[in-house]
Amino acid sequence: MDKTKSLSSMQIHEPQGRISLDPEKAEEGLSQIVLTVIELLRQLVEKQAMRRVEGGDLTEEQIEQLGTALMKLEEKMEEMKEIFNLDDEDLNIDLGPLGNLL
Amino acid sequence: MDVSAQTDTLIYLYAFIPRREYEQTEIDSLEGIEAPYEVEFISFKEITAAVTKVPEEEYSEANLQKNVENLRWLQEKAYHHHNLMNQLHTHFTVLPLKFGTIHETKSRLEKVVENQDNNILTMLEQLKNKEEWNVKIYADKDQFVSSFMENDSEVKKKKEEINQLSPGKQFFAKKKMNEWVDEKAKADMISLCEKFHEKLAQYSMDTELKKNWEKKITGRKEEMCWNSVYLLKKNQKEQFLDCLQSKKEEAEKGNTGLIYEITGPWPAYHFSQFKE
Numbered sequence: 001m002d003k004t005k006s007l008s009s010m011q012i013h014e015p016q017g018r019i020s021l022d023p024e025k026a027e028e029g030l031s032q033i034v035l036t037v038i039e040l041l042r043q044l045v046e047k048q049a050m051r052r053v054e055g056g057d058l059t060e061e062q063i064e065q066l067g068t069a070l071m072k073l074e075e076k077m078e079e080m081k082e083i084f085n086l087d088d089e090d091l092n093i094d095l096g097p098l099g100n101l102l
Numbered sequence: 103m104d105v106s107a108q109t110d111t112l113i114y115l116y117a118f119i120p121r122r123e124y125e126q127t128e129i130d131s132l133e134g135i136e137a138p139y140e141v142e143f144i145s146f147k148e149i150t151a152a153v154t155k156v157p158e159e160e161y162s163e164a165n166l167q168k169n170v171e172n173l174r175w176l177q178e179k180a181y182h183h184h185n186l187m188n189q190l191h192t193h194f195t196v197l198p199l200k201f202g203t204i205h206e207t208k209s210r211l212e213k214v215v216e217n218q219d220n221n222i223l224t225m226l227e228q229l230k231n232k233e234e235w236n237v238k239i240y241a242d243k244d245q246f247v248s249s250f251m252e253n254d255s256e257v258k259k260k261k262e263e264i265n266q267l268s269p270g271k272q273f274f275a276k277k278k279m280n281e282w283v284d285e286k287a288k289a290d291m292i293s294l295c296e297k298f299h300e301k302l303a304q305y306s307m308d309t310e311l312k313k314n315w316e317k318k319i320t321g322r323k324e325e326m327c328w329n330s331v332y333l334l335k336k337n338q339k340e341q342f343l344d345c346l347q348s349k350k351e352e353a354e355k356g357n358t359g360l361i362y363e364i365t366g367p368w369p370a371y372h373f374s375q376f377k378e
Contacts (some may be wrong), residue, residue, distance in 0.1 A: 046277070053274050069271025074273075 245359030
C-alpha cells in the first residue's frame, strides 16, 4: 500500500532541483517554497544546537530539552512533507556552481 | 578518387592505421561524416590515413567552432565519428584522432605524417591487438549506507549505547552517528572501488582514471562513484571480464548498493594521445 503511494508520488514529483511555479499549480509551488525555507532554517538551528552541545556550555537539562524540541520539530516536518506530498529532494534547490541548498 | 582535387572541400581525418594491415584487409565502402562523400584511405610509407571529404563551409576552423555549439549537429556528427571508429577498429589497429581533426589539403596531411612518422608507428605498435574497456561504478547511496549499517560492528555498538540514553540526548547522538556513518560509508565506498580497480589493473596493460559524471549527464538516479578505462590485450580480456562479471553478481546478490557497468571494446581513445 505504502509502496504504491510512494511510487505514484514519485511519478508526479520528479525532483528537478528547482521550484515549480506553474500558474495553474501556484499552491503547490508555494507550499514547496515555504517548506524549503522552513527546512533550511530547521537544519541551521539543528547544526547550531549540535555545536552548542559539543561545545559543552549547556547543562544536562538544557541538552535534554533542546534534543526533545528538535526531535519534535523533525517529526512535524516529516508530517508536513507527507501532507504536501513532497520528499527531501523536492526541498532542495540546485544552486548551480554553488551546489545544492541543503 | 583524389581528395585534394577539389578546392571547396577539406580533409576530415579519422584515424591512422598500419599500411600493411590496410593492404591485407578487404573492407566495404563506408559512409563519410558528410554525404555523399565516403571514407577514403590515403597510404603513405608505412601508415594509412582514414579520411573523408567535408565541405569547407561547414568545417573551416571558424565554422566548425560555430557548428560544435549546436548540440544537435554535434550529437549527430560525434555519433558518426564514434561509430565509424568502432567499424575501423573491428578491421584494423587504430590510432584514433579527436573529433573534428581537419586538414586543408592532402599535402598538409602528408607533412604531418612525415614529421610524426616514428611517433605514429610506435603508438600503432603499442596498440596492436589491444582494446579499451570502460568501467563505471554507480552507488545507490541509501542502499549502500543501510547495508553498511547492518554489517558494521561499530555501528551496532554505537546503536546499543544510544538506546541507553534519554530521548533528548538520543536525538543528538543519532545525528552524530548518522554523520559518522555517512563519512565512513563514503570512505568505504571509495576504498572498495580502489581495491577493485587495482585488481582490474592486474589484467590491464594500462589504466586511466576519469572524472565521475554528474547525474545530469548519466540520467541515472544513482551517483557515479568510479569511472576508469583499461587497455587490454585482446587475447587476455577473458580474465578481466570474468572478474567483472563475478563482482557484478556478488554485488547484486549481496545488495551492496554498488552497480557495476562495463562498456567496450572501444578503440584506445584514452591511450593514444596523439598531438600534431
